[in-house]
Amino acid sequence: MPFVKHMKKKQLAFLLTLLIASGVAAQSRKAVFLLDTSYLPPVYYESFKSDLPIYNGRLFESYPPSMIGTPFLDDSKWHNGAVCFDSVWYKNLNLRYDANAETLIIEDKQMLPVIISNQKVAAFYLENRKFVKLGTDIDKALVNGFYEILNEAKLPVLILRKKYIRETINQQESKVDREFIWISKFYIYKDQRFLQVHSQKDLYTILGVRRAVVARALRKAHIKFKTNAEEAILAAAQLYNP
Structure with a gap:
């Protein structure tokens, strides 16, 4: 199995x-x-x-x-x-x-x-x-x-x-x-793995990116997770650099 x-x-x-x-x-x-x-x-x-x-x-x-x-x-x-x-x-x-x-x-x-x-x-x-x-x-x-x-x-x-x-x-x-x-x-x-994103905090954990980096990127794009989760997740995903 x-x-x-x-x-x-x-x-x-x-x-x-x-x-x-x-x-x-x-x-x-x-x-x-x-x-x-x-x-x-x-x-x-x-x-x-x-x-x-x-x-x-x-x-x-x-x-x-x-x-x-x-x-x-x-x-x-x-x-x-x-x-x-x-x-x-x-x-x-x-x-x-x-x-x-x-x-x-x-x-x-x-x-x-x-x-x-x-x-x-x-x-x-x-x-x-x-x-x-x-x-x-x-x-x-x-x-x-x-x-x-x-x-x-x-x-x-x-x-x-x-x-x-x-x-x-x-x-x-x-x-x-x-x-x-x-x-x-x-x-x-x-x-x-499929990892569900419930909050902005989940983004930090999943991406392994510092909180300040994600927050700065969202501010620059004028995006708030609470009002536009879809755009926030897409913007944050672009920061991922394994």
């Missing part, structure tokens, strides 16, 4: 190295997210069209219009992207990511929203943004889900973006307001 776990971590390190080194959208050339994925010949996509396996999902049902905000990543528009589905890359797709249900939605050939099976999705792009599925089988510190890889630095920074529904009683109108709220988890990948 320890040997298997070690091999998984070695493979993951290579996976992340390849992904970050690619630095390009999947639409421009073959992506290198995973070691065993490939594009099929164009004739395959043309021949099957609407019968492609990636479209074999259930229809997405919209949330009630009374809800405040959007369940999707950024907005409810379709975004061009690519998906590694069942070890095969499908490109030039219209996609949306439901951050509440943590599911990827595709627009099929009939222009209907279809939920792609999470079990068969290994990674995907939304425009130039890169996401990879990780979980407890890779590292016990992780939560199962799709992680966005934020940078191409020596220390990869990943974020698990999720929305939950917050319910509050609106006494003035005698109703319950339901609103989509962000909750994010940040990780730094270092020494074949």
